[in-house]
Amino acid sequence: MGTENPGRPSFPATPFAAAPPTMTPFSNSGSVVGSEASNLRPMRPTVPPNTSPPMTAGPAGSGESPAFRPAPPTRYNDPSLPTPPSSYGPPAAGTFNRFPTPPFGSMPPGPPARAPVVGQPPFQPPPSQVSPPLSFRPQGQIPGVPMGSPPPGVNTPQIDSSFPASRPNFQPSFPPTVSGYPAAGASSQLPLPGYVKQSNAPFQAPQGPPVQSPFQAPPVGYAPSAPTPSPQFLSQQGGLAQAPPVASPYGLHSRDQIQHSSTMPPMGAMQGLIEDFSSLSIGSVPGSIDPGVDSKSLPRPLEGDVEPNSLPEGYSLNCNPRYLRLTTNAIPNSQSLVSRWHLPLGAVVCPLAQAPQGEEVSVLNFVSSGIIRCRRCRTYVNPFVTFTDSGRKWRCNICALLNDVPGDYFAHLDATGRRVDLDQRPELTKGSVEFVAPTEYMVRPPMPPLYFFLIDVSISAVRSGMIEVVAKTIKSCLDDLPGFPRTQIGFITYDSTVHFYNMKSSLTQPQMMVVSDLDDIFIPLPDDLLVNLSESRTVVEAFLDSLPTMFQDNLNMESAFGPALKAAFMVMSQLGGKLLIFQNTMPSLGVGRLKLRGDDPRAYGTDKEYSLRVPEDPFYKQMAADFTKYQIGVNVYAFSDKYSDLASIGTLAKYTGGQLYYYPSFQAANHSEKLSHELTRDLTRETAWEAVMRIRCGKGIRFTSYHGNFMLRSTDLVALPAVDCDKAYAMQLSLEETLLTNQTVYFQVALLYTASCGERRIRVHTAAAPVVSDLGEMYRQADTGAIVSMLSRLAIEKTMSSKLEDVRSNVHLRIVKALREYRNLYAVQHRLGGRLIYPESLKFLPLYGLALCKSTPLRGGYSDVPLDERCAAGFTMMALPVKKLLKLLYPSLVQLDDYLLKPSASADEFRKVMKRLPLTADSLDSRGLYVYDDGLQIVLWFGRMLSPDIAMNLLGPDAAAELSRVTLMERETEMSRRLMGLLKKLRESDPSYHQLCHLVRQGEQPREGFMVLTKLVEDQTGGTNGYVDWLIQLHRQVQQNA
Amino acid sequence: MCLADLEFDYINPYDSSSRINKAIMPEYITEAALCLFYLVTGHWCMSLICAPYLYYNVRLYTRQKHLIDVTEIFNQLHAEKKQRLCKLFYLIVLLFLAIFWMILTALEDHDMD
Secondary structure, eight states: OTTOOTTGGGTTTSGGGGSGGGGHHHHHHSTHHHHHHHHHOTTOSSSOGGGSOOTTHHHHHHHHHHHHSOOOGGGGGOTTSOOOOGGGOHHHHHHHHHTTSSOGGGOTTOTGGGSOOOOOGGGOOOGGGOOOOOOOOTTOOSTTSOOOOOOTTTTHHHHHHHHHHHHHHOOSOOOTTOTHHHHHHHHHTTTOGGGHHHHHHHHHOTTSOTTHHHHHSSSTTHHHHTTTHHHHHHHHHHTOOSSOTTHHHHTOOOSOOOOSSTTOOSSGGGHHHHHHEEEEEOSOSTTOSSOSOOGGGSOOOTTOOOOOOOOOGGGTTSOOTTTEEESBSSEESBHHHHHHOOSOOEEEEOTTOOOOTTOOOEEEEOTTTOOOBOTTTOOBOOTTOEEEGGGTEEEOTTTOOEEEOOGGGOOOBOTTSOBTTGGGOHHHHOSEEEEEOOGGGOSSSOOOOEEEEEEEOSHHHHHHTHHHHHHHHHHHHGGGOTTTTTOEEEEEEESSSEEEEEOOTTOSSOEEEEEOOOTTOOOSSSSSSEEETTTSHHHHHHHHHHHHHHTTTOOOOOOOHHHHHHHHHHHHTTTOEEEEEEEOSOOOSSTTOOOOOOOOGGGTTSTTGGGGGSOSOHHHHHHHHHHHHTTEEEEEEEOOSSOOOHHHHHHHHHTTTOOEEEOTTOOHHHHHHHHHHHHHHHHHSOOEEEEEEEEEEOTTEEEEEEESSSEEEETTEEEEEEEOTTOOEEEEEEESSSBOOOSEEEEEEEEEEEOTTSOEEEEEEEEEEEEESOHHHHHHTBOHHHHHHHHHHHHHHHHTTSOHHHHHHHHHHHHHHHHHHHHHHHHHHHTOTTEEEEEGGGTTHHHHHHHHHTSTTTSSSTTTSOHHHHHHHHHHHHHOOHHHHHHHHSOEEEEOHHHHHSSOOOHHHHHHHOOOOOSSGGGOOTTOEEEEEOSSEEEEEEOTTOOHHHHHHHHGGGGGSOGGGOOOOOOSSHHHHHHHHHHHHHHHTSTTSOOEEEEEETTOTTHHHHHTGGGOTTSOOTTOOOHHHHHHHHHHHHHTTO | OTHHHHTTTSSOHHHHHHHHHHHHHHHHHHHHHHHHHHHHTTOHHHHHHHHHHHHHHHHHHHTTOSSOOGGGHHHHHHHHHHHHHHHHHHHHHHHHHHHHHHHHHHHHHHHHO
């Protein structure tokens, strides 16, 4: 590390140059280096370095222990101690004086002393050695332990490295209120990377204590970072570990907080450990009412989902994590290790994830030579295969078989064994590629994109205005349907009878045919029910124009959904395609009629509870299976305001790889925007037709169970009649052999599909992961996002066979088990006493676990969520990709009033404004305006004391009215325009759903309750745990039989 | 019954489940008939041994779980296989008992003579 000081040169000039020394304690030890280096790596700014604290550091630390050993108090005066430049801040100076005299141990009492102590002239050491802040933790734990003072001079290099890392995180204007953070920030340097950002914040907070001014002078992000690290380190040495001193100066620091890494014994040997996990001191005072946890400093994913990025260089050829994420990037090498890993082990795959501009998957045409695949395991050629025998053979990375290289594909190897044409071969350099498949991959000619609409025209559909919106939207999308000119389209409508439409291109008006024999449904015309869109365009348009008026006066209340479904199946079974169902009434006639089994409150809490959530009539499952067989994907749009048994109807979407959209009590006036946006997206997004997906993996492991919306065609072949970028699938791994001998395992996802243009393609994603024998390494490489995604799918599946209560406790139990195992790994040897420890990589797991238990499908009981909504949310969550799921579980909450009041806003500022707040009622200030966005809806929350000016500007004369009846629209004021602009940006950031904007005023019950308050997952609502209680509960259980 | 293993690899779930489902009702009916037959002919001991099996079938049937579900077939594969193996084992024991009984009675008859 010493060698890399790139950032350093610039520092000396600034007062902060002194800061670097803070690291000193570690630097002396020298051992630190290895571990830290990885942590500090600049490349991962957002993720605090700590995330992957190397365990390996441990050994080094022990060697150095002498350095760490508490030094006598006198040490303190040692010149090596940091003496920041005088510029460091006048305020600091005052405090600083105190330090020299008292031994460290005495320090605890004076809170003022904690201030970042910096520039005292007497102390001025060479800049490099300076270690400015000494921080004492307010509570003064273990005062008796002297702080170790670092040997002079050694540390500087360390510091430098930390700088780059800190810079990116820098965030201006963090609200001063965040008292907890400073502490966290300081500690974060080592143990908790995630916090880095926050730690800086205090410094920059404009309103902050006087101290801040000194900081601001220096180049922006640096100042804060420098001081913070040092306190942490010092404290660790001393065993004080507690609070980063930095915080105290600001006075923001509260007495109790998370103490990361603070737990170490005084011995220096612990350093490796420090970096290894984070800990919370919880319940340190047994029996006391105050749990001793500062809720403000608990870990929160305010940055959204962060993809793990900790893999070593060797895995740079992996496909992007947006396509494939493993729950842990270290595969256990033995059964016994698997059984100690209590979290799910597997992968979450989103084969068609939307890539940002410029990173699209390249399409390769191998039609002439055939696609290169392994003879035995059928693996596609990928970056991990090795060429041998001067390029004539290649070794499959998955099954290790030597294959011949076909003549067309031959290239010589250079001296290092690389193919000379490597640069021209994307399939050998990129983790994700797409092959154009030759005819061997087709069982029939590629099908054209086909859209078939099944529309309910009974009275409730007419009344709600659904038909009109649908007809209009479809018509506006006709130009954008993918696959022109091959696209096919067709319609059936139904009430108590089934209506077919002949759209032959020679007609000017569509012909309607009514079939009322529901028991034995038949198709009145052999063809022309399904027509080529470009040929019959005028007829289709005429039909869509007349559709709303045609059924205007329809008084029919029945719904022959089952027979209509069968009819649609018969029409489509030739080709396959996508069936869109618009359903408004309970199916009441013919096969598949459903009873109004209702949402029975008495069933909740009993063993029969689950039966409400499983399909009642096997007809739907059977239909779904048949649909999949004939490559038909079903999307269900449900609109009913009454109970309509989505549990049964939703299975159609579930087993055909589709989606269920639910619009409870649909009214065209309120919901038309949402419906038309989502329908448009559904119709126009790039879709992969008649797809099958298989994931292959190396010898010794096997994917055993699959979770998501699809149907399995054989043990490992996932049938997906229509896939798109908004769908993800999860699968779990198991080991087939007791011991894995290979060093690395490879995964290859292959999706064979027909693109809308009519080309058959194979999309291949390849990734590698190391095999490890150490449980700690598995924890370090864990991916919270993938784990949460997997856990939620498992939990939702479990709601189909057991009580909600059991499902929730199951989630809880899994987290407890995982943390307990982790604790067993470390706690004993390091005497961690009463602290909750968790790996850095899983710091958000408890919170997401809590959020999952409070999510719509799992929340509460009968009265909390209507059954249909629960089922619909379950189907949706089974398909969501990781990022969107995490956003749904822990939505963003952002304060807007400041932004709206500020005169000018640039795009750059937008990002600053979007600072997410913790989801608790405490974050809501009654003087503010907040926006809550979970990816499915947006809620604007108006504080009670919000300045009337803002409300007037945004809502105009409606400001005083009840907000449930007010719709937000753009008005002639600047503020309104900016708000709308902002909402638009929010929506653009997540286009797969349209987030309808609801307005809620504080205190407006019950709307506020169910729209906002119950969604604040960290709060205690209606008998559920708050975040703090949840952690305490987890902690207690982890400790039991630990 | 053994189709469960068969489709492990080669048959597609649609065929296998429809084949299995076809066999299930006849099986239940035969079983029930056999049990009744024992009862009526006075072999109450044998019919008693058959009873649990019959009861299990009836229970499955009333819960609508007797047929294989195409969509979930792979998730249920293990449980189904286990269930069917148990049933098979039970049936074999039953068969042996029946034969044993038969021989016993035959011998007795013989002795009587």
